[in-house]
Amino acid sequence: MQDLPPLNYLRSFEAAARMLSFTEAARELHLTQAAVSGHIRALEQYIGGPLFVRHPRSLTLTSLGNAYLPGVQQALQQVQQATHAILRRRGVERVVISCPVSLVDHWLADLVARFGVQHPGAAVTIHGRVWVDEPPEIADIILTNVYKEALDRASLPLWQDQMVAVCAPGYLTQIGGIDAPEDLLRARLIHSLGRTEVWLQVFQRLGLPVATADPGAEGACQANTFGSVIALAEAGHGVAVVPGVFARAGLDAGRLAAPLGQVGPCPWVCTISDSSLLTSDAARALHQFIRTEATAHPPVLDG
Structure with missing residues (x-):
């Protein structure tokens, strides 16, 4: 030069x-x-x-x-x-959030919209993830699901959900109802790829033979996101077990039923990355907004 x-x-x-x-x-x-x-x-x-x-x-x-x-x-x-x-x-600060795509659909999108009303000068970009975490340099704020034993100082817990087994009301009629845990043995199970251990854990907790909860078992179905799992359940394809945050809208609208209620605690915790390295006012404001909302109104099922 x-x-x-x-x-x-x-x-x-x-x-x-x-x-x-x-x-x-x-x-x-x-x-x-x-x-x-x-x-x-x-x-x-x-x-x-x-x-x-x-x-x-x-x-x-x-x-x-x-x-x-x-x-x-x-x-x-x-x-x-x-x-x-x-x-x-100038005057517009862009904040990038990396988040599991199912959580974007069922919680984060609405939260970001409400944040935008309060902070019209902030622009938000959301990177929806399926399984793979973004490198830290990709996003200002990273939301993820972490197994409790893997929590570290870089991740701040937001909430721990409950798991719920859900299906379409019409599917209950089709198989003659699910009134007790053993009735799951007659149902087609819908698994989430990457989380296939969840049905095994539920069957162990309910005292059912775990072999029938194998994702490779006859009639089992798999999808790669909880959003897809929910869609299959609402379409009457079978029974899914998901964190309550993903089932709330379907349950409230009557598209889903939870005949057994909650079937145990979620094995992972929703976390947010630490805010100590955030450099913009908008990023710090959104980080605090997410934490405050998650504390005051955790998107989990009531007991």
């Missing part, structure tokens, strides 16, 4: 070349004619050749000037665009 001439030399040259007048260039740039003329002479000395042919009452570009002008105009346009982009962003 050491071979760059001063920016004011380039601006004077571009304006004079566009209007073929030092006087008009000076008027546009709010400079004196002598200043523009001096910039052009200095630029010509810098690059080692004349840029203009100076006539008594007009200017024309030399071949060197004609060759130089397009590159200068393009460079000045790029500088202008970059500057305008920065100016447009």
Whole structure:
């Protein structure tokens, strides 16, 4: 970058070349004619050749000037665009949240909308994840599900949910009801890929033979997100076991039934990343908003 001439030399040259007048260039740039003329002479000395042919009452570009002008105009346009982009962003702080996609659908999207009402100057980007955690540099705030024994200082607990076995009301009729845990043995089980151990844990807790809870068992079905699992359950495909946060909307709307109620604590805790490294006011405000809302109104099923 050491071979760059001063920016004011380039601006004077571009304006004079566009209007073929030092006087008009000076008027546009709010400079004196002598200043523009001096910039052009200095630029010509810098690059080692004349840029203009100076006539008594007009200017024309030399071949060197004609060759130089397009590159200068393009460079000045790029500088202008970059500057305008920065100016447009003044007052708008973008916050990036990384979150499991099912939690986005069933909780975070509504929360972010309410945050936006209170903080209209903050722009939020959500990266929905399936299983894989984002590298820390991808997001300002990371929400995740962590097994209790794996909690560390970098993750702050938000809530621990209860698991609930759910299905469509029509599916209950189809299989003759689920009135006791052993009735699950007659049901088609819907598993969440990556969380296939959950049905095994539920069967152990209920005293049922765990072999029938294997995701590879005959008739078992799998989906890669809790949102997909819920959709299959609502469609009458079988029985799913999910954290209460994902079942609430379906239960409230009557699309789902929970004939056995809660079937045990969720084996993982919803967490939020530590806020100590956040650098923007908007990120800190959203981090605090999420923690406050999760504490005051945890999105879990009531007993």
